[in-house]
Amino acid sequence: MANWLVTGGAGYIGAHVVAALSEQGEQAVVVDDLSTGERSRANDCVFVEGSILDEDVVRRALRDNDVQGVIHIAAKKQVGESVADPQKYYEQNVIGTLRLLSATVAENVPSFVFSSSAATYGMPEVEVVTEDMAGHPMSPYGTSKLVGEWSARDFAVATGLCVVSLRYFNVAGAARPELGDPGVFNLIPLAFQAIGAGERPRIFGADYPTRDGTCVRDYVHVADIADAHVAALKDLAAGGAEPGSFRAYNVGRGEGASVREVLDMVSGVTGKTFEPDVVGRRPGDPARYVANVDSIRNDLGWSARFDLREMVESAWAGWQHRQNNR
Numbered sequence: 001m002a003n004w005l006v007t008g009g010a011g012y013i014g015a016h017v018v019a020a021l022s023e024q025g026e027q028a029v030v031v032d033d034l035s036t037g038e039r040s041r042a043n044d045c046v047f048v049e050g051s052i053l054d055e056d057v058v059r060r061a062l063r064d065n066d067v068q069g070v071i072h073i074a075a076k077k078q079v080g081e082s083v084a085d086p087q088k089y090y091e092q093n094v095i096g097t098l099r100l101l102s103a104t105v106a107e108n109v110p111s112f113v114f115s116s117s118a119a120t121y122g123m124p125e126v127e128v129v130t131e132d133m134a135g136h137p138m139s140p141y142g143t144s145k146l147v148g149e150w151s152a153r154d155f156a157v158a159t160g161l162c163v164v165s166l167r168y169f170n171v172a173g174a175a176r177p178e179l180g181d182p183g184v185f186n187l188i189p190l191a192f193q194a195i196g197a198g199e200r201p202r203i204f205g206a207d208y209p210t211r212d213g214t215c216v217r218d219y220v221h222v223a224d225i226a227d228a229h230v231a232a233l234k235d236l237a238a239g240g241a242e243p244g245s246f247r248a249y250n251v252g253r254g255e256g257a258s259v260r261e262v263l264d265m266v267s268g269v270t271g272k273t274f275e276p277d278v279v280g281r282r283p284g285d286p287a288r289y290v291a292n293v294d295s296i297r298n299d300l301g302w303s304a305r306f307d308l309r310e311m312v313e314s315a316w317a318g319w320q321h322r323q324n325n326r
Ligand SMILES: NC(=O)c1ccc[n+]([C@@H]2O[C@H](COP(=O)([O-])OP(=O)(O)OC[C@H]3O[C@@H](n4cnc5c(N)ncnc54)[C@H](O)[C@@H]3O)[C@@H](O)[C@H]2O)c1
Pocket: 007, 008, 009, 010, 011, 012, 013, 014, 031, 032, 033, 034, 035, 036, 037, 038, 050, 051, 052, 053, 072, 073, 074, 075, 076, 077, 092, 096, 115, 116, 117, 118, 168, 169, 170, 171, 186
C-alpha cells in the first residue's frame, strides 16, 4: 500500500479517483479547499482542507503522510468563466500547479500525474486527435491546462520528476449515485436540467457534416477516467518511467457520439419524450472531436469499459440522488 496526494479529491473526478485508489488498497491524502468540492464526497482518505497555492500546507501533507506520488486534479474548469476572469484561471491553475510542483520536488516525491484536458488542443484540423498535435487552446482555461503541462514537463527535465499527463475528453456518468456530477456545465446534466424545468434540451447546430448533422464528441465514463489514474500510478510505481520523463495521454473511448444520439439516450433512459430545440451553431465548435487512444492502451494497458448507455444511466441516477437530497 502506498500513499498518494490527491488535490481536488472532494470534486467530481477527484472523488472517483479517491474511491478507485481505496478499492485498490491504496491510501489517498486529499488536499482540497472546498471551493467547488464537497467534504462528504471524499471518503476513505486523509483529508486536509487547504489550497494548493499554500506551499506550506502541501509540503506538510506530503511529509506527514510519507506520500509517494501526487495526483493533481484541483483546478477551476469553466471555459466561459475563464474568458471573463482570466486572472482567476492563471492564478488557480497555473500558479497553483507551479506551487504544487515546487512542493513535490522539495519533498522529494518522485511521481506526478496531472489532470489535463482535450481543451489543450483547441480546434484541430483533424477529427481524430493524437497526442503529438500542437496545442492551440481557445480559452484561458485551455491555456492554463497547457501551461500546466509545460510546467510539469520542464520540472521533470530539471529535477528528474516522472510526469504523466492525462488529457480527458468529455467526462460523464458516476460510479455511484452520490458521486454524480454536481455541476451543470455539460450536455448530459444540461439535458436533465432542461427536462426537469419542462424545457426542451438545446442542440447548437444541426447542419454539421456529421452523420446526423450534430456535433460528435468522445464521451468517457468518470469511473474509466479514475481507472486511467490507477493505471498511470501502477506504471510509475513499477518504475515504468525514466526519471525526468513526461508523457501525455488522451483519455477517451476513441469513438464519438453525436449530440442527437446523446439526447436520444437521455430520452430512453429517463423515459421522457422531447423534441430538442435546434438553435444556431456556437462559434468555435468543431464538427467532430474524438481521441486517438492507442498510446494509453499500448503503454498503460488502459481502455474504457463503459458505453454511452452506462454513462447516461449512472448520470441520471446521480442527478436524481442530488434532487432527492437537496
Ligand atoms: N469535468 C470534466 O469534464 C473535465 C474534462 C477535462 C478535464 N477536467 C479537469 O479535471 C479536473 C477536475 O475536474 P472536476 O470536474 O472534478 O471539477 P470539480 O470542480 O468538481 O473539482 C475540482 C476540485 O478541486 C478543488 N479545488 C479547486 N481549486 C483548488 C485549490 N486552489 N486548492 C485546493 N483545491 C482546489 C475544488 O474544491 C474541487 O473539489 C480539473 O483539473 C479539470 O480541469 C475536467
